Amino acid sequence: MALSVNRALVLILLILDAIALKAYSKYEGDPKFMKSGVKRNPQNFNIMKPKEFAEDEESSTREFVSSANPDLRLLNFDEDYDFNLLPPRKPGQPVIVNVSLNLRNVLQVNEITQIVTMEISIRMNWFDKRIRLSDHALAHMHDDEDFLTLNPRLGRHFWIPDIFIDQAKDLREPTFHVLPASLRVHRDSNIRFAARVNFDVACNMDFRNYPGDTQTCDIKFESFGYTTRQLNFNWHNSSNVNENISLAQFDLFVSMNAGYDTDYYEMAYPGLILTLVLKRKLSYHVVQTFIPSIIYLTVSWLALFVPPQSIAERLAMAMTIMLTLTAMFASERQSVPRVSYVTHLDVWMLTCVFFVFVELAEFTFVLHLAMNHKERLTPWVESTAKIVLPILFITFNIVFWYRVLSERMSHGV
Numbered sequence: 001m002a003l004s005v006n007r008a009l010v011l012i013l014l015i016l017d018a019i020a021l022k023a024y025s026k027y028e029g030d031p032k033f034m035k036s037g038v039k040r041n042p043q044n045f046n047i048m049k050p051k052e053f054a055e056d057e058e059s060s061t062r063e064f065v066s067s068a069n070p071d072l073r074l075l076n077f078d079e080d081y082d083f084n085l086l087p088p089r090k091p092g093q094p095v096i097v098n099v100s101l102n103l104r105n106v107l108q109v110n111e112i113t114q115i116v117t118m119e120i121s122i123r124m125n126w127f128d129k130r131i132r133l134s135d136h137a138l139a140h141m142h143d144d145e146d147f148l149t150l151n152p153r154l155g156r157h158f159w160i161p162d163i164f165i166d167q168a169k170d171l172r173e174p175t176f177h178v179l180p181a182s183l184r185v186h187r188d189s190n191i192r193f194a195a196r197v198n199f200d201v202a203c204n205m206d207f208r209n210y211p212g213d214t215q216t217c218d219i220k221f222e223s224f225g226y227t228t229r230q231l232n233f234n235w236h237n238s239s240n241v242n243e244n245i246s247l248a249q250f251d252l253f254v255s256m257n258a259g260y261d262t263d264y265y266e267m268a269y270p271g272l273i274l275t276l277v278l279k280r281k282l283s284y285h286v287v288q289t290f291i292p293s294i295i296y297l298t299v300s301w302l303a304l305f306v307p308p309q310s311i312a313e314r315l316a317m318a319m320t321i322m323l324t325l326t327a328m329f330a331s332e333r334q335s336v337p338r339v340s341y342v343t344h345l346d347v348w349m350l351t352c353v354f355f356v357f358v359e360l361a362e363f364t365f366v367l368h369l370a371m372n373h374k375e376r377l378t379p380w381v382e383s384t385a386k387i388v389l390p391i392l393f394i395t396f397n398i399v400f401w402y403r404v405l406s407e408r409m410s411h412g413v
């Protein structure tokens with residue numbers, strides 16, 4: 001009688017296991033569940049400068065200066081204006097460009113390719129005393145208007161800071177009909193160029209503490225051609241971050257660091273750093289990995305309460321749980337690149353599998369005792385396993401969570 005109850009219990013567990021196994025293996029192969037990279041257009045590598053500006057235009061500055069060009073009637077350029085030359089500056093001092101940034105969204109964090117996709121508006125302000133609003137323009141402006149907004153295409157006739165994004169893989173402009181950019185000329189010759197861009201940028205990630213990890217991405221905006229003696233960038237304090245950015249997996253913290261000079265060439269180039277700190281939300285993994293694996297381990301531990309006579313049922317229980325855990329961890333592992341070091345998730349997985357392995361070893365040992373007619377040892381082995389395994393698992397949990405959480409705290413966010 002007792003034996004058939006055991007059999008029924010084991011059968012139910014087997015069926016549950018089979019269902020779980022199937023569910024996990026569905027995740028494994030299905031491309032829907034894989035975090036695929038963004039589709040990229042390899043031709044699209046232009047950085048910061050919208051296509052129109054990058055184009056090699058026939059029209060020279062001289063032609064632009066001719067008043068036959070209606071655009072030009074609005075502006076007065078110095079006689080010797082040349083957009084190759086830096087705006088006039090005091091001797092020994094660089095041209096100062098105030099840069100402010102509006103982080104609109106972080107669209108995707110791809111851990112496999114270690115690429116972050118985001119959308120920003122970038123605004124640059126500088127003085128170019130060679131360009132002034134003409135009387136014609138002033139006549140068309142109200143007294144309370146401080147600037148004139150020009151078509152951003154005209155930017156190709158202006159000197160514009162040659163800013164680019166370091167390690168950007170792709171850059172897109174979310175164009176509707178007109179470029180999402182603007183060019184303003186203020187009454188005091190302050191020029192402002194603004195553009196909305198959407199780009200993918202590489203971010204080095206470290207998964208040692210996965211899934212309790214915190215990733216720090218430095219996005220560097222640099223001048224390509226000018227040295228710090230010619231040009232300098234300042235983060236203007238009007239930069240802001242959309243407070244409603246919500247990432248499924250991360251909490252986001254943003255900071256902007258000014259005064260960064262590249263130091264990998266003999267000359268220093270000015271740059272600015274936007275730092276994204278991505279702190280992974282643990283709750284998803286607690287629900288998806290940690291609690292289920294604790295439940296599976298508990299079930300496998302319950303197999304110790306099945307009488308030693310039903311050794312086949314015991315083995316079946318432990319084996320299926322081992323398979324379930326393996327399938328589950330394989331699907332979990334897909335959200336992390338194949339790093340060579342051991343992550344905290346790996347430690348957890350291997351420990352869980354090891355506990356089930358110890359139980360399997362215990363069953364085999366009990367079987368061995370029975371076959372060698374040493375049954376009197378069996379109750380002792382059984383009760384020791386029943387007590388020692390949970391204690392070991394709880395100890396492991398304390399150490400594990402202490403490590404994960406203390407490392408998480410050490411990032412200070």
Ligand SMILES: *[C@@H]1O[C@H](CO)[C@@H](O)[C@H](O)[C@H]1NC(C)=O
Nearest residue numbers: 096097098125126127190236
């Ligand atoms: C840059 O910002 C500083 C401080 O707000 C301001 O004094 C300076 O005039 C700005 N420069 C330009 C070129 O806009």
Ligand SMILES: *[C@@H]1O[C@H](CO)[C@@H](O)[C@H](O)[C@H]1NC(C)=O
Nearest residue numbers: 100235236237238239240241
């Ligand atoms: C920017 O800084 C200036 C002085 O440093 C301050 O007066 C101004 O309120 C700040 N603006 C913002 C938006 O924080």
Ligand SMILES: *[C@@H]1O[C@H](CO)[C@@H](O)[C@H](O)[C@H]1NC(C)=O
Nearest residue numbers: 103104240241242243244245
């Ligand atoms: C963020 O969302 C709240 C509520 O949906 C809204 O009131 C607020 O204006 C939003 N903030 C921004 C910067 O969009």
